[in-house]
Amino acid sequence: MSGWIAIAGLGPGAEDLVTPEVRDALAEATDVIGYFPYVARVPEREGLVKHGSDNRVELDRSRHALDLAAAGHRVVVVSSGDPGVFAMASAVFEALEAGPAAWRDLDIRVLPGITAMLAASARAGAPLGHDFCAINLSDNLKPWALIEKRLRLAAEADFAMAFYNPRSKSRPEGFARALEVLKEVCGDARPVIFARAVSTPEEDLRVVPLPECQPEMADMRTMVLVGSSRTRVITRDGAPIVYTPRSTP
Structure with missing residues (x-):
């Protein structure tokens, strides 16, 4: 299966405020990448690898996600709230623009969430x-x-x-x-x-x-x-x- 990236918002905190679209992406993912507390919100399951990192390494995190997707992984990059509001969507696209041309052919989706x-x-x-x-x-x-x-x-x-x-x-x-x-x-x-x-x-x-x-x-x-x-x-x-x-x- 071809790799993809979903940049997803987990909402403000309550599980019932996570959208069905985001839940579906997490159910299909092979890898979840994000800041430690946000990755911790994703339940453990067989076949899922969780990659937590510090909150000041957004571009490194983004490049890691793009590398994994290019290798065929199904990657969800998680943020709290909405990924386009002071969060990971812009960081992934910044890494994409500066990275290898092949990354631009990846399936990349932004899945909105409820902002704080x-x-x-x-x-x-x-x-x-x-x-x-x-x-x-x-x-x-x-x-x-x-x-x-x-x-x-x-x-x-x-x-x-x-x-x-x-x-x-x-x-x-x-x-x-x-x-x-x-x-x-x-x-x-x-x-x-x-x-x-x-x-x-x-x-x-x-x-x-x-x-x-x-x-x-x-x-x-x-x-x-x-x-x-x-x-x-x-x-x-x-x-x-x-x-x-x-x-x-």
Whole structure:
């Protein structure tokens, strides 16, 4: 059988949020490749080889997947959420473009998944109901100056915003600076949603006015959603509902 690659999204965490298309690809795979925690989510079975690796070797991982597929293996490259959102799809295509011409004849498919920002938005209500942008706050692959520029411009444009990888133990200062920029540019009490480990047993969701936000409210398992100036909060018994109207006067 000819080899192929499926670049698949495993969703935000819950097994029932993995799509049937991704489940089918995993059932056919001979090899699963990805970051250690994501590979660990794939059940063991006879005939399946799991290749876990560190989260800073995306191109090496991609070249390994392409080599295996070229040798006739059926390879699933896994990411959390959606593979096209700050994940492995672009890394595989970067390796493909720079690699041997024969790789371009491989059967390569991207299988979408439910992103963390959409899962978090659904839990809160509909904070991304109008124009929004997504920004990765990690400076592992791009300089902080670029992150801050994009953050400032997005705030000035009054987008709702979704922040991936807001704060790690090795770089806690980045999210603190991001909050400073938001408070400086926005100057209002728009809602900020801290959605941690959505769809898992550790799920925690808090809605906090922007002036009251503190850096330690987020970690690497937290999706941070910032409302626009139009975003509304409906108070009720239990968790509030946060939404952004679809129209702007």
